[in-house]
Amino acid sequence: MKQPDLQIVVDQIADEMAQQSERGVVADYIPTLASVSPSHFGMTIIDHDGNCYMSGDADVAFSIQSISKVFSLTMALGFVGDGLWSRVGREPSGSAFNSIVQLEWEQGIPRNPFINAGAIVVADILLGRYEPREILGEFLRFMHTVTGDDTITIDEAVAKSENETGFRNRALANYMRAYGNIENTVERNLGVYFHLCSLSMSCHQLASAGRYLMCGGRRAPGTSDTIISQQRAKRILALMMMCGHYDGSGEFAYRVGLPGKSGVGGGILAIAPGIASIAVWFPGLNSQGNSQLGSNALERLVELTGWSVFRTDQ
Amino acid sequence: MKQPDLQIVVDQIADEMAQQSERGVVADYIPTLASVSPSHFGMTIIDHDGNCYMSGDADVAFSIQSISKVFSLTMALGFVGDGLWSRVGREPSGSAFNSIVQLEWEQGIPRNPFINAGAIVVADILLGRYEPREILGEFLRFMHTVTGDDTITIDEAVAKSENETGFRNRALANYMRAYGNIENTVERNLGVYFHLCSLSMSCHQLASAGRYLMCGGRRAPGTSDTIISQQRAKRILALMMMCGHYDGSGEFAYRVGLPGKSGVGGGILAIAPGIASIAVWFPGLNSQGNSQLGSNALERLVELTGWSVFRTDQ
Amino acid sequence: MKQPDLQIVVDQIADEMAQQSERGVVADYIPTLASVSPSHFGMTIIDHDGNCYMSGDADVAFSIQSISKVFSLTMALGFVGDGLWSRVGREPSGSAFNSIVQLEWEQGIPRNPFINAGAIVVADILLGRYEPREILGEFLRFMHTVTGDDTITIDEAVAKSENETGFRNRALANYMRAYGNIENTVERNLGVYFHLCSLSMSCHQLASAGRYLMCGGRRAPGTSDTIISQQRAKRILALMMMCGHYDGSGEFAYRVGLPGKSGVGGGILAIAPGIASIAVWFPGLNSQGNSQLGSNALERLVELTGWSVFRTDQ
Amino acid sequence: MKQPDLQIVVDQIADEMAQQSERGVVADYIPTLASVSPSHFGMTIIDHDGNCYMSGDADVAFSIQSISKVFSLTMALGFVGDGLWSRVGREPSGSAFNSIVQLEWEQGIPRNPFINAGAIVVADILLGRYEPREILGEFLRFMHTVTGDDTITIDEAVAKSENETGFRNRALANYMRAYGNIENTVERNLGVYFHLCSLSMSCHQLASAGRYLMCGGRRAPGTSDTIISQQRAKRILALMMMCGHYDGSGEFAYRVGLPGKSGVGGGILAIAPGIASIAVWFPGLNSQGNSQLGSNALERLVELTGWSVFRTDQ
Missing domain, CATH: 3.40.710.10 (DD-peptidase/beta-lactamase superfamily)
Known part of the structure; x- marks a missing residue:
């Protein structure tokens, strides 16, 4: 699959998500989460060359929670x-x-x-x-x-x-x-x-944080600093794939096919191993407590880029 | 990771497994399974070029069960x-x-x-x-x-x-x-x-059967016959990753990192998407009902080849 | 508590129940039960002297089920x-x-x-x-x-x-x-x-059948025929008290205070040990699958007669 | 059943229990309970005339717990x-x-x-x-x-x-x-x-406390002081029968046939409505957390006196 222009991809996904009416429900068990507008969205992709692609509120901090x-x-x-x-x-x-x-x-x-x-x-x-x-x-x-x-x-x-x-x-x-x-x-x-x-981070910061998981334990593309071993990076990705979305983990693997972790603040960090670190933020949650549009956005991303770990054209 | 000689790999794994004493327990709920010797082992790898590597009883048929x-x-x-x-x-x-x-x-x-x-x-x-x-x-x-x-x-x-x-x-x-x-x-x-x-198949046959999952739905490397769509192939792999080893699926993902499906006859089919279709057979089961040495053999295979879907050096 | 005239009691209860509008829902999982009119009711008391008091459809057979x-x-x-x-x-x-x-x-x-x-x-x-x-x-x-x-x-x-x-x-x-x-x-x-x-019995027949439990194992008042030992009769009564109304057994003990057994046909057999064998039939069921008005009728009976096994005026 | 001499009964039960070797296990989750000797035993019966019968350590205080x-x-x-x-x-x-x-x-x-x-x-x-x-x-x-x-x-x-x-x-x-x-x-x-x-009470005190449940809510035999209504007394007895011994309540009803409540300190309060208030104390517990010999002692008491609420000779 030919790699598309990622800025076009993130912009397209932002447009598509803006048109969706089923946005889920914002967590309301504490005031600081309940007061977040469900109309927020943000998306950041950092690729294995260190390029960064953003759309929407990608620089607005939110509660990353889980x-x-x-x-x-x-x-x-x-x-x-x-x-x-x-x-x-x-x-x-x-x-x-x-x-x-x-x-x-x-x-x-x-x-x-x-x-x-x-x-x-x-x-x-x-x-x-x-x-x-x-x-x-x-x-x-x-x-x-x-x-x-x-x-x-x-x-x-x-x-x-x-x-x-x-x-x-x-x-x-x-x-x-x-x-x-x-x-x-x-x-x-x-x-x-x-x-x-209770960490507050923007999509940009979150995608940056995920780089060590994209890079097999190295801090970032192009560096030799090691945060963790490659073995451990793979294992954490396995845990994210299997358990990262609570009782919706199977659904996320089926639709998106990437290791990911969601938080009740509406964020999701997803990793395309060796390819990209991706953060999305849409505050509305589905019935399993995962970001409704965040999952949709990542599904579209994988459709447009072919980044599923289950792709077979490698 | 440089690709090793796969025949050497399968022979080495066969040797290592032969030395392991913890072989699990053969399923005994029906006579035809109970009578299988726990000393059997077989392994077959078919790669994306269609090359086939075998060791042990790779041509002996067993009950593939689940x-x-x-x-x-x-x-x-x-x-x-x-x-x-x-x-x-x-x-x-x-x-x-x-x-x-x-x-x-x-x-x-x-x-x-x-x-x-x-x-x-x-x-x-x-x-x-x-x-x-x-x-x-x-x-x-x-x-x-x-x-x-x-x-x-x-x-x-x-x-x-x-x-x-x-x-x-x-x-x-x-x-x-x-x-x-x-x-x-x-x-x-x-x-x-x-x-x-109650299908009887050898490791060789089983690895052959898994080719359409390795190849994104095409029947085999080098053909254009389509068994299923690429989308469906990816989704079946996602299901195998999430649910293929019953309540030991998380452990298999953590240790092996490949979509796989086990059977109570001691077989496992594992797929390295785009890379290889792998079948192993060791009749002894662990406490979750999955092949004990089969899991070990696949863990070693991934260590020696780097084929985990969570690898980051792509 | 002075023993009231039991015929007046059963007539009064019949009148009261006839005025209740919450009658529960007739079991509908098989046609023969679904076709029973919820307006049926029947009640029979046989006391320790063998006297029999009846009201309503006490002679109409119904499916006693459980x-x-x-x-x-x-x-x-x-x-x-x-x-x-x-x-x-x-x-x-x-x-x-x-x-x-x-x-x-x-x-x-x-x-x-x-x-x-x-x-x-x-x-x-x-x-x-x-x-x-x-x-x-x-x-x-x-x-x-x-x-x-x-x-x-x-x-x-x-x-x-x-x-x-x-x-x-x-x-x-x-x-x-x-x-x-x-x-x-x-x-x-x-x-x-x-x-x-699938036994069909009327309230009259059911209350007759319960006599051996009222009489400590003897077939009926005034006889010396033994159906079971006194010890066993007591134990069956204990089981009826503890388990006779499924997950509504606690509620029945609290409100009625007699060992009883319900059936999905709307019948209840209740025993006042040494005093009376009582059968009621109201086809409508409550959410636990017990006769709604049957329980109410027995609660009223115990209020009017004082027959709870937990009474303290003996 | 002719009423036996209750002092002879309590002495006989004390003798029988002293000979039993299966005494259960003393609760050891807190030091004050763990240090209690499993060889203690006490029993008190107060009857509906206010007579009191005791044996063993009936005046020694223990932790009544639940x-x-x-x-x-x-x-x-x-x-x-x-x-x-x-x-x-x-x-x-x-x-x-x-x-x-x-x-x-x-x-x-x-x-x-x-x-x-x-x-x-x-x-x-x-x-x-x-x-x-x-x-x-x-x-x-x-x-x-x-x-x-x-x-x-x-x-x-x-x-x-x-x-x-x-x-x-x-x-x-x-x-x-x-x-x-x-x-x-x-x-x-x-x-x-x-x-x-954390109330400390002796068997004597506990049996005294149970009198209002024996007496339909009146404080004690021969008084007209009312602690609770007769209706409420019956209902509390029903709850004790159904729920008084945790997941061993059915067994207690089957063997003893009296409303009772056990505590992890090894005590049991049992009520024969209108007849007697009974307290026993044997610190060793069975697997459901109820006094092992306490249950046995009460089973013998009911055999010797016929006091089960399911008796049919009234």
Whole structure:
């Protein structure tokens, strides 16, 4: 498939999405998310040569929410290595992002690091080595390194709201603590967890952050800085493919065919391995809690570019 | 990654696997499977140029069992198109291959076509248009076409044994019939289903059969015959990636990184899109019902060749 | 509490129920049940002196359906004794009458003999000793003995309809057979099961049949014929209290306070131990599948007579 | 059945239980429970004439734990009436005392007030009207009134230990708060809940406390003081029968046939309506978390006295 002009592609997708009326529903469980206009959209593609293509509100920061689970997992694997997997599984959950039923069946071991329970265990693993402030400092440093942009910050108002309403996450954390899979106090743990979820980033910043996953662990195209090993990069992509969209992961793989991770703020980070890092933002969510138009936009992107990992013309 | 000599690769993997002592447990629910020696192994790679590399018992026929779900799905999509998806989902199951719990929760709609319940619905959809004999005739013709080998047959002794012991499948079929998602009588349905699962094939034949998935729907490298569209080939690969190893699909994606489908006879068909069709056979199963050494062999293959769909050096 | 005149009581309840507009919904899964008018009602009380009080259609036969589970359990315990309990539990189910989820969790052992799965095991236990025709013959003889009425018959049309539509029961039976808890073929088993459920009886006959449970195992007031031991009578009453109304058993105990068993035909048999055997029939069902006005009628009866087993003025 | 001499009965049961070697396992999740010797036993019967029969350690205080759920429910019904039932169900749970699965299925409404989740809602309902200290003060006053013994106290060391280890209860409370069925902060709620569970009472005191349930709501035999209405007393007894022994309630009804409530400290309160209030204490628990020998002792008591609510010789 001949590579099309990517700026034309992103502009075309922006036009098409602007005409769609089914935009999903903006998350409303905290005021800072509820107040976001569903008419926002943004898209950024950074390709393997480092070229950047943008459309819409690609420079407007939004709450990346669960997309940060990719970065906190990367950081935790860097700190503790594969020992992490004794406390978190690697299977699709087969249920909603915040289901507690599976935890009872599997005795406190979450099925993967991209559902809430799994990311709470990841935060607990980080707390086994560092103080909360250190973790957040390291996390921001990590994000500044992978993006090359040190203006990225945590939105304290979001973290505060999450903390005030996060009863279901408290239930998950306490439940796992009862099984010994959370070692820190729940408040200490969730203090970290909610902050990690409250990162504000634009599509441009998010696509920049995804470059190390596009590049087999190297920080960016054209550099030799290594963020993680190539092996680990592939494995994180596998986890994103299998578990990145909660109970809509199968649908995303079927329609889009790229590893991706969604957040309740309406963002999706998708990686075409070796080809491109892509971020989209459409705040309205579908019934699985994934960005409705974000999934559509990525489906169109893959139709126009042929970037599915399942393409056969290589 | 420079492409290694594939014959050396398959020989090396054969050697390594021969030395492994943890070989899993051979399925014993029917005599024809229970009597298979766990010391068998076979491996075949057919690459995008049509070259074939084999080791071990690559020409010995075995019962491909659930691997046939890939082929019956392909055939059913050819007959009825995407309307099929109103009766079967596309999500990983999050539970064992024969679980009935999910069917109660989702009111008779199986989560995907590669668990038993899903393949039973596929058989029912075929029965909506054809008589049982016609379906089996068409199925064999399809297998003869995609392999170019008209010696492939259904093992009637296996089909008979499956039929005699298939109480759990009868439970699944009756349960779905109670919800109206099975339209034929259960015995008529399972007669077809059990025969479809009882195909005997060698690794060589199986890898040949997988060529249309490697080649974007074309029958084989170097031909222009089309079995299915490129779009459909990609989507079937996505389903294999997400759901091909039951509740071990995440682990297979993490370790191997290729779309694959396993069978309880110990076979696995894996596809490196655009690169190779691979079949392995090691009869011993792990606790999820997937071939223990088969998974190991494929993990080594990907380490030696770099064929993961998540590789980033393209 | 002074014993009121029971004929006045049954007439008063008949009047009150006739004025209620919320009558529930008649079961419609088979034609013979769907065609029953929801305006029917019947009530019979037989007291410990053998006096009989009736109102409404107390002499009209209806399909007693699951109420027969009490009688088939009684007969099976007579044949095989307490060994029966190795294959059936004695706990409330916590779920719907035809749920299959619990069977997966508890590996083929139904929670009690009054849900469908449990009664199917009871039929299987009977088949361990007798041919289907013998069982039905013995069952009718048992019913003729306990009622003193040899006109009671099985409605073959109902049995046939049940057989034609009983997919969920087939799922349950096959599922338990997969775990080895059903020893006969499913068709042989369900042939018996569906016939046992298809008994036609009037309220008068049903209240007569319940006398042995009112009388501690003796056939009727004033006789010394023993149907079962006093110990066993008490235990069957305990099971009726705990499990007799599916997932509405707690509500029935709370509001009525008597051991009872409902059927989807709209009948309820309730026993005031040592005091009375009571049968009511109102075809409309509530959301748990129990007779809506039947429960109300029994609640009123207990208010007017003080017969709850939890009364404290003894 | 002629009434036997009850002192002989309690002594005989004490002897029999002393000879049993299967004593179950003492709860060990908090030190104050783990340190209790499994060789303790105590039994008290208070009959409808107010006579008291005791054996063993009937005057030794132990932690009544969940038995207090009967008393907190009584008090809450007194304060808020039947409106309580909009937030708690009345059905047996069909699962373990601390299961969270059911809460997800039924969207935050616990199945009954005698499982932990239900009693936590009861505490929350009390907190809707009173401050924590007031509730505990009222609760002790209530216990002093019903027992006629104002030495009964809450064991602060137990409450503190419960609070330190109660992660699963925190999970339940947070989970229900996410559904809006807990209105107070979880810490405020559990502070009350854990204190209510930490009452120390002897068998003698517990049997005294149960008199109002034996007497149809009157405080004690021979008085006209009313604690609750007769209607409410019957209903609480119905709830105890259906839900008093968690997922062993059916077994208790089958073997004993009396409304009862167990606690993890090894106590059981059982009521023979209109006849006797009975307390037993054997610290060893069976697999459902109910006193192993306590159940056996009550089964023998009913065999020797005929007090089952299902007896038919009245």
